[in-house]
Amino acid sequence: MDGNGRWAEMRGQPREAGHKAGSAAVRRIVRISRRLGIDALTLYAFSEQNWGRPPGEVDALMGLLHEYLLSERDEILENGIRLVAIGDLSRLPPFVREVLDPLRDASKINGRMTLALALSYGGREEIARAAQDLAKDVAQGRLDPNAIDVEALAARLPSLSVGDPDLIIRTGGEQRLSNFLLFGAAYAELAFSDVLWPDYTENDLFEAIACYQKRERRFGNVGKGALSNPEAIVTSPIMGA
Ligand code: FPP
Numbered sequence: 051m052d053g054n055g056r057w058a059e060m061r062g063q064p065r066e067a068g069h070k071a072g073s074a075a076v077r078r079i080v081r082i083s084r085r086l087g088i089d090a091l092t093l094y095a096f097s098e099q100n101w102g103r104p105p106g107e108v109d110a111l112m113g114l115l116h117e118y119l120l121s122e123r124d125e126i127l128e129n130g131i132r133l134v135a136i137g138d139l140s141r142l143p144p145f146v147r148e149v150l151d152p153l154r155d156a157s158k159i160n161g162r163m164t165l166a167l168a169l170s171y172g173g174r175e176e177i178a179r180a181a182q183d184l185a186k187d188v189a190q191g192r193l194d195p196n197a198i199d200v201e202a203l204a205a206r207l208p209s210l211s212v213g214d215p216d217l218i219i220r221t222g223g224e225q226r227l228s229n230f231l232l233f234g235a236a237y238a239e240l241a242f243s244d245v246l247w248p249d250y251t252e253n254d255l256f257e258a259i260a261c262y263q264k265r266e267r268r269f270g271n272v273g274k275g276a277l278s279n280p281e282a283i284v285t286s287p288i289m290g291a
Contacts, residue, residue: 053222053246066110071248082252090164090212098172119149130162136208137171173232180206221247
């Protein structure tokens with residue numbers, strides 16, 4: 051959800067105003083995602099690296115998160131949404147945990163959609179933590195090192211508890227992942243939008259999904275067309291793509 055700061059600067063407003071407008075976009079996009087029947091939506095709301103921002107901006111973001119969780123609580127529960135949080139939650143201030151934890155708990159039996167908030171999240175940090183867990187199990191004799199494979203690692207990544215991401219959308223014009231869902235992103239489709247996050251609308255999401263629906267996902271295999279033509283399998287220059 052990139053572009054809040056620029057959105058505010060373009061209007062001569064403080065960056066915090068951009069984050070506030072960004073919160074309104076979060077409400078819009080969560081609502082439409084639920085109506086579209088999306089199974090899981092993960093929002094990169096605050097990265098591990100975002101702690102390095104000026105204290106006033108960090109405080110404003112924590113305040114907005116708190117406000118969001120309070121104001122959306124009823125809608126989340128009434129609409130069968132399961133709220134989960136991924137990242138180093140121990141770094142979040144107590145006033146955020148006080149609303150986040152009960153909502154995670156109260157919504158855990160819900161099954162219509164999972165809304166995952168990435169908070170104090172970093173893809174590299176998540177992988178490092180999973181590696182630490184695996185190493186501890188090996189050291190204590192609970193795990194054979196030869197059993198450590200892609201699935202074993204993936205099973206220790208909270209971001210993949212909802213499955214691999216199908217589509218990762220980044221707004222705000224930059225074309226990079228910035229430490230988001232690194233392991234799960236292996237075969238995710240990527241969509242980059244120039245729209246700044248506070249301006250991101252339902253229509254922008256429809257467009258991204260429509261574009262995703264036209265893509266052919268090969269997961270390192272050959273395309274469907276090639277499978278019906280054995281010669282193409284041998285000669286295809288796109289094998290491994
Ligand atoms: C990146 O834009 C955005 C963030 C670091 C925060 C995202 C937070 C929200 C959308 C609002 C609060 C979240 C919830 C779930 C209510 P940026 O500030 O880096 O923008 P810039 O690149 O234009 O400076």
